[in-house]
Amino acid sequence: MKAVGGLNLNFLQFGVAILAIIASQHLSHSLRLFDRHKVLRVQPQTEDHVSSLRELLQSWNGALDVWKQSSIPGEEVHVHLGPDAIEDFKSDLTKRSLKFETMIEDTQALIDNEGMCCSEGDEDNFDSCYHTVNEIHDELFRLRKEYPDLVKLVNVGKSYEKQDMLGIEIKQNTPDASERGLVFILCGIHAREWISPATCMYILRQLLESKESDEGVANMVNSFNWFFLPVFNVDGYRFTQEVDRLWRKNRRPILLTGSGKAVGVDLNRNFATENWGLNDCVSKANCETYPGDKPFSEIETQTVAAYLKSRASELVSFFDIHSYSQLWMAPWGNKNGTPAEYNLMRRVMKAGTEAIRSTSGKAFKFGPTYQTIYPAYGITIDYVYDTLGVTHSYTIELRPSDKDDNGFILPACQIIDSGKEIMAAFKAITPIMAENPKRKVKRDRKLRSQ
Ligand SMILES: [Zn+2]
Secondary structure, eight states: OHHHHHHHHHHHHHHHHHHHHHHHHHHHHTOOOOTTOEEEEEEOOSHHHHHHHHHHHHHTTTTSEEEEOOOSTTSOEEEEEOTTTHHHHHHHHHHTTOEEEEEESOHHHHHHHTTTTOOTTOGGGGGGSOOOHHHHHHHHHHHHHHOTTTEEEEEEEEOTTOOEEEEEEEOOSSGGGGGSEEEEEEEOSSTTOTHHHHHHHHHHHHHHHSTTTOHHHHHHHHHEEEEEESOSOHHHHHHHHHTOTTOOSOOOEEEOSSSOEEEOOOGGGOSOOTTTTOSTTTTOTTSTTOOOSSTTOSHHHHHHHHHHHHTTTTEEEEEEEEEEEOEEEESOSSSSSOOTTHHHHHHHHHHHHHHHHHHHOOOOEEEEHHHHTOOOOSOHHHHHHHTTOBSEEEEEEEEEETTSSOTTOOOGGGHHHHHHHHHHHHHHHHHHHTTSTTOBOOOOSOOSOO
């Protein structure tokens, strides 16, 4: 009896201590809470609906947060709103005959349950938790120690807030490895898309841990060298964990003419591409997709572009991993049309998405960015395709689908499933990418600015 009583007291003390820690964290970091925030699904059915919704969203600039954009009739648009704005926004939708329904009733409730599968302190449990930048970097250092012949760490550069942008290269210690092409996988360019760094970490750990036991993994490591930048937007990612779970951009303060202040540039709109700046947000620094005041205005994009350029002769393939919507997209975002090598790219996207479907049953759509979701100017894959001449240049939007009810707040319980389905895709596409690994595309036109 005494032992049981003691145990109960310990539970009580433990509970009080946890509450005190949670309360102190909220106070010390001014953690932003999203109580009674909602996400609405809007369903524009016609071209007129699409342009009416676009106009409406522009008129609400700064007062709402678009989680999923689309310019295709029949495709959903997801809009996140605070409690003060919901009724007015719904009334605006109704006035424009735009159909909608509630996708998330209480954003904070989702955030509170996000880490449910994660038990801290369990070292074998890395893929059941979302991690801080420091924890991810510590894991990279651990992997280098465990696999010294295969792993090289590369500090690509420093962010605006002087955090390291740490990359990891997996390359066999054999003479022929230097002749192999390089696959570059970039994660976490948008801070709130936590499943992206988590999935990258799953894949790179599998490459190291399963290469002896899994033929498909062995083929990946024998065919290419693999470079991962697990957290591109390190400042934004840290901010999502300490202050605002739904932050997207980097953390550079923007000086506005006149009054007011803004923070952050959308790094995946800041790469130098054709048609850069043809963006609804081009002169609105408070906008979620603010592209900056010129291409490569940000230290993070300059740094990564310089690194990519330094490896351009080896680059066979480039992936920019995002969430959400379950999509696999090719260039271009900056214009309508399909690249000359699209048949080959289509084979890759088809094989990749079929492998995902046969692994988990999840359906991923694929196609050129502009036609599949919306025009997007200044994105990484267009830069890598057009300027660096890399044929296999893709964006993958991970789980969940737009029909699911999680958006960016995917429970950590799904990290392993996301990792497995994307790993299956990489195994399936490796032989196709290896058919002509040095394939480069000659460009006959100079870009406006680089
Ligand atoms: Zn994204």
